[in-house]
Amino acid sequence: MAVDLTAQSKDLSSYVRGGDGKYRTDDPTGSQGGGGPVVVTSATVNGGVLTVNGSGFGTKANAKPLLWWNADMGIAAPSPLGRTIAWDSTFIGELSSAIAAPNSTNAVRLNHDGNTNAILSRVDFTGTQLYMFRRKYDDFDITVDKGSSGFNHKIVRLFDDVSASNGNNIHMGAQGNDGTAYRQEAEVTDLDTFWGTGHNQAPDTWEREELIYQASDLDVQNGIFHFYKGGVLPASRGFITRTTASPNLYKQLFQAQVSNGTGPNAYSYYDCLYVDETWHRVMLSTSPTLAGAADLEPQIIAAHSNSQATAHENLGALSGSAVGKYIYVFDGNGDANANGVQVVAA
Secondary structure, eight states, rough: OOEETTTTTEEOOOOOOSSSSSSSSEOOSSSOOOOOEEEEEEEEETTTEEEEEEEEEEEEEESSOOOEEEEGSSSOOOOOTTOOOOOOSOOBOOESSSSSSSSSEEEEEOOOOOOSSSOOOOOEEEESSSEEEEEEEEEOEEEEEETTTTTEEEEEEEEEEETTTOEEEEEEEEEGGGGGOOOOETTTTTTEEEEOOOBBBBSSSEEEEEEEOOOTTTTTTBEEEEEEETTTEEEEEOBOOOOSSSOOOOEEEEEESSSSSSSSEEEEEEEEEEEEEESSSEEEESSGGGOSSOOOEEEEEEEEOOOOOEEOOOTOOSOOOOOOSEEEOOOTTSSSBOEEOOEEEE
16 A cells, blocks of 8 residues: 655645645555545435435445544443444543533543543554544643643554553654644654644644544655644654564554643643544535635544445534535545535435
8 A cells, every 4th residue: 555645744734634645545446545536416414414425435344433422421431323332441531511612511621730641541443544533622831831840741642552661652742841842753663753743732722633644664654643733734744653673553542641740730621532443534614615624523424335424413613503514525545525515404
Protein backbone atom coordinates (compact mmCIF):
# COMPACT_ATOMS: atom_id res chain seq x y z
CA MET A 1 0.00 0.00 0.00
CA ALA A 2 1.63 3.23 -1.12
CA VAL A 3 1.36 6.45 0.83
CA ASP A 4 1.38 9.84 -0.87
CA LEU A 5 3.15 12.25 1.44
CA THR A 6 3.81 14.98 -1.08
CA ALA A 7 2.59 17.53 1.44
CA GLN A 8 4.88 16.50 4.27
CA SER A 9 7.15 19.17 5.76
CA LYS A 10 5.31 22.01 4.02
CA ASP A 11 2.67 24.55 4.94
CA LEU A 12 -0.75 22.92 4.74
CA SER A 13 -2.85 25.85 5.93
CA SER A 14 -4.82 25.92 2.68
CA TYR A 15 -5.77 22.22 2.86
CA VAL A 16 -8.68 20.42 4.47
CA ARG A 17 -8.97 16.69 5.08
CA GLY A 18 -9.67 14.57 2.04
CA GLY A 19 -10.10 15.57 -1.55
CA ASP A 20 -6.70 17.23 -1.83
CA GLY A 21 -4.66 14.09 -2.54
CA LYS A 22 -2.00 15.13 -0.06
CA TYR A 23 -2.42 12.51 2.63
CA ARG A 24 -4.39 9.78 0.98
CA THR A 25 -3.57 6.08 0.80
CA ASP A 26 -3.34 4.79 -2.76
CA ASP A 27 -5.09 1.44 -2.99
CA PRO A 28 -5.35 0.20 -6.58
CA THR A 29 -7.66 -2.65 -5.55
CA GLY A 30 -10.37 -0.20 -4.55
CA SER A 31 -10.93 -2.05 -1.27
CA GLN A 32 -10.63 1.19 0.70
CA GLY A 33 -11.76 3.76 -1.82
CA GLY A 34 -14.67 3.15 -4.13
CA GLY A 35 -12.62 2.89 -7.30
CA GLY A 36 -13.51 6.45 -8.29
CA PRO A 37 -14.41 9.86 -6.87
CA VAL A 38 -16.87 10.04 -4.00
CA VAL A 39 -20.25 11.20 -5.32
CA VAL A 40 -23.23 11.90 -3.06
CA THR A 41 -26.56 12.08 -4.89
CA SER A 42 -29.05 12.35 -2.00
CA ALA A 43 -29.27 12.54 1.77
CA THR A 44 -32.45 12.11 3.82
CA VAL A 45 -33.27 11.86 7.51
CA ASN A 46 -36.18 10.08 9.10
CA GLY A 47 -36.59 9.44 12.81
CA GLY A 48 -32.99 10.31 13.59
CA VAL A 49 -31.57 8.00 10.90
CA LEU A 50 -29.72 9.41 7.90
CA THR A 51 -29.69 7.62 4.53
CA VAL A 52 -27.02 8.75 2.09
CA ASN A 53 -26.92 7.53 -1.52
CA GLY A 54 -24.22 7.89 -4.14
CA SER A 55 -21.14 6.09 -5.43
CA GLY A 56 -17.47 5.64 -4.63
CA PHE A 57 -18.00 5.24 -0.88
CA GLY A 58 -15.75 2.18 -0.81
CA THR A 59 -15.97 -0.99 1.26
CA LYS A 60 -15.99 -0.61 5.05
CA ALA A 61 -15.24 -3.94 6.74
CA ASN A 62 -17.15 -3.03 9.92
CA ALA A 63 -20.03 -0.66 9.39
CA LYS A 64 -20.14 0.55 13.00
CA PRO A 65 -17.30 2.74 14.30
CA LEU A 66 -14.95 1.18 16.81
CA LEU A 67 -16.22 3.47 19.59
CA TRP A 68 -18.78 6.21 20.11
CA TRP A 69 -19.40 8.05 23.40
CA ASN A 70 -20.59 11.38 24.71
CA ALA A 71 -20.80 12.57 28.27
CA ASP A 72 -24.59 12.88 28.33
CA MET A 73 -24.66 9.06 28.01
CA GLY A 74 -22.87 8.81 31.38
CA ILE A 75 -19.62 7.04 32.11
CA ALA A 76 -20.68 3.42 32.66
CA ALA A 77 -19.88 2.30 29.09
CA PRO A 78 -19.50 3.53 25.51
CA SER A 79 -22.57 3.65 23.28
CA PRO A 80 -23.80 0.35 21.79
CA LEU A 81 -23.91 2.19 18.45
CA GLY A 82 -20.17 1.44 18.32
CA ARG A 83 -18.44 -1.94 18.41
CA THR A 84 -16.70 -1.32 21.74
CA ILE A 85 -19.40 -1.63 24.42
CA ALA A 86 -17.17 -1.75 27.52
CA TRP A 87 -14.20 0.41 28.43
CA ASP A 88 -10.82 -1.16 27.70
CA SER A 89 -9.31 0.09 30.97
CA THR A 90 -10.41 1.78 34.19
CA PHE A 91 -12.37 4.92 33.34
CA ILE A 92 -10.63 8.06 34.61
CA GLY A 93 -12.63 11.21 35.31
CA GLU A 94 -15.88 12.37 36.83
CA LEU A 95 -19.15 13.52 35.34
CA SER A 96 -19.64 17.27 35.77
CA SER A 97 -22.02 19.97 34.59
CA ALA A 98 -19.65 22.80 35.58
CA ILE A 99 -18.50 23.35 31.97
CA ALA A 100 -20.45 21.76 29.13
CA ALA A 101 -20.11 21.95 25.35
CA PRO A 102 -22.84 23.54 23.20
CA ASN A 103 -26.01 21.37 23.19
CA SER A 104 -24.63 19.21 26.02
CA THR A 105 -25.52 19.07 29.69
CA ASN A 106 -22.48 17.25 31.04
CA ALA A 107 -18.80 16.68 30.41
CA VAL A 108 -16.22 14.38 31.96
CA ARG A 109 -13.47 16.21 33.78
CA LEU A 110 -10.12 15.31 35.31
CA ASN A 111 -7.91 17.42 37.56
CA HIS A 112 -4.36 16.80 36.30
CA ASP A 113 -2.89 18.23 39.52
CA GLY A 114 -1.37 15.18 41.20
CA ASN A 115 -2.87 12.76 38.65
CA THR A 116 -0.72 11.26 35.91
CA ASN A 117 -3.49 9.11 34.39
CA ALA A 118 -4.95 9.82 30.95
CA ILE A 119 -8.54 11.05 31.01
CA LEU A 120 -11.35 8.70 29.90
CA SER A 121 -10.24 5.16 29.04
CA ARG A 122 -7.66 3.46 26.87
CA VAL A 123 -9.09 2.48 23.48
CA ASP A 124 -7.68 -0.72 21.99
CA PHE A 125 -7.54 -1.00 18.20
CA THR A 126 -6.04 -3.16 15.46
CA GLY A 127 -4.71 -2.46 11.99
CA THR A 128 -2.64 0.26 10.38
CA GLN A 129 -5.10 3.18 10.35
CA LEU A 130 -7.06 5.19 12.91
CA TYR A 131 -9.48 8.11 12.87
CA MET A 132 -10.39 9.97 16.06
CA PHE A 133 -12.81 12.85 16.69
CA ARG A 134 -13.29 14.53 20.06
CA ARG A 135 -14.41 17.77 21.69
CA LYS A 136 -12.41 18.96 24.68
CA TYR A 137 -11.86 22.00 26.87
CA ASP A 138 -8.73 22.98 28.82
CA ASP A 139 -9.65 24.93 31.96
CA PHE A 140 -6.03 26.00 32.39
CA ASP A 141 -3.12 27.70 30.65
CA ILE A 142 -0.03 25.49 30.56
CA THR A 143 2.29 28.53 30.72
CA VAL A 144 0.51 30.05 33.75
CA ASP A 145 -0.74 27.00 35.67
CA LYS A 146 2.42 24.94 35.28
CA GLY A 147 3.43 24.76 38.93
CA SER A 148 7.04 23.91 39.73
CA SER A 149 7.39 20.99 37.32
CA GLY A 150 6.57 22.58 33.97
CA PHE A 151 3.25 20.97 32.88
CA ASN A 152 4.27 18.27 30.37
CA HIS A 153 0.88 18.03 28.65
CA LYS A 154 0.49 15.15 26.16
CA ILE A 155 -2.89 15.61 24.49
CA VAL A 156 -3.05 12.37 22.47
CA ARG A 157 -0.86 9.28 22.43
CA LEU A 158 -0.65 5.92 20.66
CA PHE A 159 1.23 2.96 22.20
CA ASP A 160 2.06 -0.54 21.09
CA ASP A 161 2.00 -1.61 24.76
CA VAL A 162 1.85 0.94 27.55
CA SER A 163 2.89 -1.70 30.09
CA ALA A 164 6.23 -2.39 28.34
CA SER A 165 9.35 -0.86 29.88
CA ASN A 166 10.18 1.02 26.68
CA GLY A 167 6.91 0.89 24.81
CA ASN A 168 6.89 2.20 21.25
CA ASN A 169 4.64 5.28 21.12
CA ILE A 170 3.87 8.52 19.33
CA HIS A 171 2.33 11.57 20.93
CA MET A 172 1.48 15.25 20.54
CA GLY A 173 2.00 17.61 23.44
CA ALA A 174 3.46 20.77 24.87
CA GLN A 175 5.65 21.71 27.82
CA GLY A 176 4.52 24.73 29.81
CA ASN A 177 8.11 25.84 30.42
CA ASP A 178 8.62 26.05 26.64
CA GLY A 179 5.39 27.89 25.75
CA THR A 180 2.08 26.87 24.23
CA ALA A 181 3.33 25.28 20.97
CA TYR A 182 2.50 21.60 20.42
CA ARG A 183 5.11 19.22 19.03
CA GLN A 184 4.95 15.60 17.85
CA GLU A 185 7.37 12.78 18.57
CA ALA A 186 7.52 9.07 17.80
CA GLU A 187 9.54 7.86 20.76
CA VAL A 188 11.80 4.84 20.24
CA THR A 189 11.46 4.78 16.43
CA ASP A 190 11.82 8.39 15.18
CA LEU A 191 13.69 10.63 17.62
CA ASP A 192 13.51 13.67 15.35
CA THR A 193 10.88 15.73 17.18
CA PHE A 194 8.56 17.71 14.88
CA TRP A 195 8.33 21.21 16.35
CA GLY A 196 6.48 22.85 13.46
CA THR A 197 2.93 21.54 13.95
CA GLY A 198 1.53 25.08 13.94
CA HIS A 199 -0.84 24.19 16.79
CA ASN A 200 -0.93 25.84 20.21
CA GLN A 201 -2.79 25.19 23.43
CA ALA A 202 -6.02 27.23 23.53
CA PRO A 203 -7.26 27.64 27.12
CA ASP A 204 -10.91 28.09 28.06
CA THR A 205 -12.49 27.11 24.76
CA TRP A 206 -14.23 24.03 23.40
CA GLU A 207 -12.20 22.63 20.51
CA ARG A 208 -13.06 20.11 17.78
CA GLU A 209 -10.03 17.89 17.34
CA GLU A 210 -9.33 15.08 14.88
CA LEU A 211 -6.48 12.62 14.48
CA ILE A 212 -5.72 10.78 11.24
CA TYR A 213 -3.09 8.07 11.69
CA GLN A 214 -1.44 5.51 9.46
CA ALA A 215 1.48 3.25 10.38
CA SER A 216 4.75 3.59 8.51
CA ASP A 217 6.53 0.88 6.62
CA LEU A 218 9.48 -0.61 8.52
CA ASP A 219 12.30 1.94 8.86
CA VAL A 220 10.61 4.36 6.44
CA GLN A 221 9.51 7.88 7.41
CA ASN A 222 6.10 7.62 5.75
CA GLY A 223 3.79 7.21 8.74
CA ILE A 224 0.90 9.68 9.08
CA PHE A 225 0.04 11.47 12.33
CA HIS A 226 -2.15 14.40 11.28
CA PHE A 227 -3.85 16.41 14.00
CA TYR A 228 -6.62 18.88 13.23
CA LYS A 229 -8.09 21.65 15.36
CA GLY A 230 -11.31 23.11 14.01
CA GLY A 231 -10.70 21.37 10.69
CA VAL A 232 -7.25 22.94 10.25
CA LEU A 233 -3.96 21.08 9.69
CA PRO A 234 -1.32 23.85 9.62
CA ALA A 235 1.64 21.57 8.86
CA SER A 236 2.75 17.97 8.93
CA ARG A 237 5.54 15.55 8.09
CA GLY A 238 6.05 11.80 7.88
CA PHE A 239 7.07 9.65 10.86
CA ILE A 240 8.85 6.35 11.35
CA THR A 241 6.40 4.47 13.57
CA ARG A 242 7.97 1.01 13.15
CA THR A 243 11.55 -0.15 12.80
CA THR A 244 13.26 -3.49 12.41
CA ALA A 245 14.12 -3.30 16.11
CA SER A 246 10.60 -2.17 17.12
CA PRO A 247 8.26 -3.60 14.46
CA ASN A 248 5.00 -3.70 16.40
CA LEU A 249 2.01 -1.64 15.33
CA TYR A 250 0.44 0.81 17.72
CA LYS A 251 -2.69 -0.70 19.26
CA GLN A 252 -3.66 1.56 22.18
CA LEU A 253 -5.09 5.09 22.08
CA PHE A 254 -4.90 7.45 25.07
CA GLN A 255 -6.36 10.90 25.64
CA ALA A 256 -4.76 13.85 27.48
CA GLN A 257 -2.31 13.14 30.29
CA VAL A 258 0.24 15.13 32.31
CA SER A 259 3.56 13.52 33.20
CA ASN A 260 5.26 15.87 35.62
CA GLY A 261 2.78 17.88 37.62
CA THR A 262 0.74 21.06 37.28
CA GLY A 263 -0.49 23.93 39.33
CA PRO A 264 -3.73 23.46 41.34
CA ASN A 265 -7.09 22.84 39.69
CA ALA A 266 -5.87 22.03 36.17
CA TYR A 267 -9.04 20.47 34.75
CA SER A 268 -9.58 18.94 31.32
CA TYR A 269 -13.20 18.54 30.15
CA TYR A 270 -14.27 16.03 27.48
CA ASP A 271 -17.62 16.12 25.70
CA CYS A 272 -17.39 13.22 23.21
CA LEU A 273 -15.13 10.67 21.56
CA TYR A 274 -15.50 8.88 18.21
CA VAL A 275 -12.85 6.33 17.11
CA ASP A 276 -12.61 4.05 14.10
CA GLU A 277 -9.97 1.80 12.54
CA THR A 278 -10.57 3.21 9.08
CA TRP A 279 -10.73 6.68 7.51
CA HIS A 280 -14.28 5.97 6.26
CA ARG A 281 -16.77 8.35 7.84
CA VAL A 282 -19.97 10.32 7.25
CA MET A 283 -19.89 13.94 8.44
CA LEU A 284 -22.50 16.68 8.85
CA SER A 285 -21.81 20.42 8.51
CA THR A 286 -23.50 23.77 8.03
CA SER A 287 -21.08 24.52 5.15
CA PRO A 288 -22.04 23.80 1.52
CA THR A 289 -18.36 23.14 0.68
CA LEU A 290 -15.82 20.87 2.32
CA ALA A 291 -13.21 23.60 2.11
CA GLY A 292 -15.35 25.81 4.35
CA ALA A 293 -16.47 23.10 6.76
CA ALA A 294 -15.01 24.02 10.14
CA ASP A 295 -17.86 22.41 12.10
CA LEU A 296 -17.99 18.82 10.80
CA GLU A 297 -19.68 16.35 13.16
CA PRO A 298 -19.38 12.55 12.78
CA GLN A 299 -22.58 10.64 12.08
CA ILE A 300 -22.70 7.21 13.66
CA ILE A 301 -22.62 4.72 10.79
CA ALA A 302 -24.93 1.70 11.09
CA ALA A 303 -24.70 0.22 7.56
CA HIS A 304 -22.30 0.91 4.71
CA SER A 305 -21.79 -0.07 1.08
CA ASN A 306 -20.12 1.45 -1.94
CA SER A 307 -23.36 3.23 -2.87
CA GLN A 308 -25.24 3.79 0.40
CA ALA A 309 -24.59 4.60 4.04
CA THR A 310 -27.08 4.80 6.89
CA ALA A 311 -26.14 6.52 10.11
CA HIS A 312 -27.62 7.62 13.40
CA GLU A 313 -27.98 11.39 13.48
CA ASN A 314 -25.44 13.15 15.70
CA LEU A 315 -25.77 16.92 15.81
CA GLY A 316 -23.00 17.43 18.35
CA ALA A 317 -22.49 21.18 18.67
CA LEU A 318 -24.72 21.95 15.65
CA SER A 319 -28.10 23.50 16.39
CA GLY A 320 -31.52 22.43 15.10
CA SER A 321 -31.74 19.22 13.12
CA ALA A 322 -29.88 17.59 10.25
CA VAL A 323 -32.43 18.97 7.77
CA GLY A 324 -30.85 21.76 5.73
CA LYS A 325 -27.31 20.85 6.70
CA TYR A 326 -24.77 19.22 4.38
CA ILE A 327 -23.45 15.67 4.17
CA TYR A 328 -19.89 14.64 3.35
CA VAL A 329 -18.87 11.01 2.81
CA PHE A 330 -15.21 10.05 3.20
CA ASP A 331 -13.89 6.86 1.64
CA GLY A 332 -11.11 4.71 3.08
CA ASN A 333 -8.49 6.90 1.43
CA GLY A 334 -9.77 9.99 3.23
CA ASP A 335 -11.23 11.49 0.05
CA ALA A 336 -14.69 13.07 0.13
CA ASN A 337 -17.19 14.96 -1.99
CA ALA A 338 -15.97 18.55 -2.31
CA ASN A 339 -19.51 19.97 -2.37
CA GLY A 340 -21.98 18.96 0.30
CA VAL A 341 -25.43 17.55 -0.39
CA GLN A 342 -28.21 19.08 1.65
CA VAL A 343 -30.18 16.80 3.95
CA VAL A 344 -33.95 16.71 3.42
CA ALA A 345 -36.68 15.10 5.49
CA ALA A 346 -37.72 11.69 4.18
